[in-house]
Amino acid sequence: AQSVTQLGSHVSVSEGALVLLRCNYSSSVPPYLFWYVQYPNQGLQLLLKYTSAATLVKGINGFEAEFKKSETSFHLTKPSAHMSDAAEYFCAVSDNSNQFYFGTGTSLTVIP
């Protein structure tokens, strides 16, 4: 079975600072990789996805992620944090069976 590890269950950054949320996956086949964001009392919203095209993937709200096969990583970054970025972020991996495996989530706090 595949698995996803998100390092750091809580991350705090100052407004305007770099956001870096870490995700590592285990997969024996080229995976599909995703980042989702969840605001309180809402479902998950897709931020971006990697589906074996460009390794640097740009998403919504200024986020991007880079697929590094050698490191089995798919870290999420944003150059400048905004207050509205405060939320829970989930990394997920999927294989050809359409079964998704989610990380445990990282709660992002943005300090004004």
Place this chain on the structure above:
Amino acid sequence: KAGVTQTPRYLIKTRGQQVTLSCSPISGHRSVSWYQQTPGQGLQFLFEYFSETQRNKGNFPGRFSGRQFSNSRSEMNVSTLELGDSALYLCASSAEPEQFFGPGTRLTVL
């Protein structure tokens, strides 16, 4: 296109009762997956239905069941509710390879 809808949004039940949750996927999507989200366990996969057939299944007891209708709408049922079943239940419809989530049903078991 309308998004994924889930009903009801909030539900309060007592131990031993059963509950049915409903999910309407995005039009044209044939795959529906269900997840349980709790603060301690995160997102846990329950099962996936595709064209009325269960295609994938997570590691949950038989009290948790689901089905999918010919119009792709899906229901999940939990029988003999336990306190630990209190959670946010999320439904996701899929146009592979990505999933689109509904707002969830918040189930509280007293």
